[in-house]
Amino acid sequence: MVSTIRCDIVSAEAEIFHGEVTLVVATGEIGELGIVPRHAPLITRLKPGKVVVTRDNGEVLDFAISGGILEVQPQVVTVLADTAVRADAIDEAAVRAAKEEAERVLAQKDPKMSMEEAQQQLAMSLAQLSALERLRKNLKH
Numbered sequence: 022m023v024s025t026i027r028c029d030i031v032s033a034e035a036e037i038f039h040g041e042v043t044l045v046v047a048t049g050e051i052g053e054l055g056i057v058p059r060h061a062p063l064i065t066r067l068k069p070g071k072v073v074v075t076r077d078n079g080e081v082l083d084f085a086i087s088g089g090i091l092e093v094q095p096q097v098v099t100v101l102a103d104t105a106v107r108a109d110a111i112d113e114a115a116v117r118a119a120k121e122e123a124e125r126v127l128a129q130k131d132p133k134m135s136m137e138e139a140q141q142q143l144a145m146s147l148a149q150l151s152a153l154e155r156l157r158k159n160l161k162h
Contacts, residue, residue, distance in 0.1 A: 024043070024057075024058040024059070025041040025042060025043055025058055025077045026041070026042060026043075026045075026056070026057070026058040026059075026060075026096065026097065026098055027039075027040070027041055027042075027096060027097040027098070028040060028041075028042040028045055028074055028097070028098045028099075028100075029097060029098070029099045029100070030072060030074075030084060030086075030099075030100040030102065030105055031099070031100070031101060031102065031105075032086075032089075032102045032103065032104050032105045033103065033104070034104070037084065037102070037105045037106070037107065038074065038082065038084065038107075040074075040076060041076065041077045042074045042075055042076055042077065042098070043057065043058070043075050043076070043077055044056070044057055044073075044074065044075040045072065045073075045074050045075075045098050045100075046071070046072070046073040046074075047067055047070075047071070047072045047073075047086075047091050047100065048067060048068045048070035048071060048072075049065045049066065049067055049068065049091065050065065050066050050067075050068055054091065056091075056093055056098050059095075060093050060098075061093070062093055062094055062095070063091070063092070063093040064090065064091070064092050064093075065090070065091050066088070066089070066090060066091075067086060067088055067089045067090065067091050067100070067102070068088060069086065069087050069088045069141075069144035069145055069147070069148045070085070070086065070148050070151070071083060071084065071085060071086070071148065071151065071152055072084040072085075072086055072100055072102075072105070082107065082108075083107070083108035083109075083152050084105050084106065084107055084108065084152065085105070085106050085108065085145070085148040085149040085151070085152040086100065086102040086103070086104065086105045086148065087102065087103045087104040087105075087141060087144065087145040087148065088102070088103050088144075089101050089102035089103050089105075104145060106149065106152075108149075108152035113150075116146050116149045116150055117146075117150070119142055119145075119146045120142075120143060120146035120147065120150070122139075122142070123139045123140070123142040123143035123146060124143060126138075126139040127139050127140070127143065
C-alpha cells in the first residue's frame with residue numbers, strides 16, 4: 022500500500038483541491054520544497070509559482086499560485102494561496118493579456134494600476150503560463 026498524506030489547496034475564493042497524495046512540490050521563499058508523508062511539521066511562505074501534487078494513483082496535478090502559506094502537519098498538507106488555479110483551467114488568452122497589461126504598466130508607470138499590483142499580476146501571469154507549459158509537456162509524454 023502506498024503511503025499518503027491529505028492535501029488541501031485553498032484560496033480566498035474556493036477550495037481548489039482536496040485529496041490523498043504521495044508528494045507535494047511547492048516553491049518556498051528560499052527554494053523548492055518536496056513534501057511526502059511523515060514529513061516534519063513546517064510552516065513557510067510561498068512565492069508565486071507552482072504547486073504540483075502527485076495523487077496516490079500516480080496522477081500529477083499542476084497548479085499556479087500567486088503566493089501564500091504552506092503548512093505541513095502530521096496528517097495534512099495545507100496550501101493557503103492568495104489565488105490558485107489548476108493548469109488545465111487556465112485561459113491562456115486572458116493570462117497573456119494580463120501579462121502584457123502588467124508589463125505596460127511597469128514600463129510606463131500607468132496610474133490606473135499601482136506598481137505593486139502590476140508586479141503581482143505579472144508574477145501570477147508568469148506562474149500560470151509556466152503551468153500551461155508544464156501541462157502541455159506532460160500531455161506530450
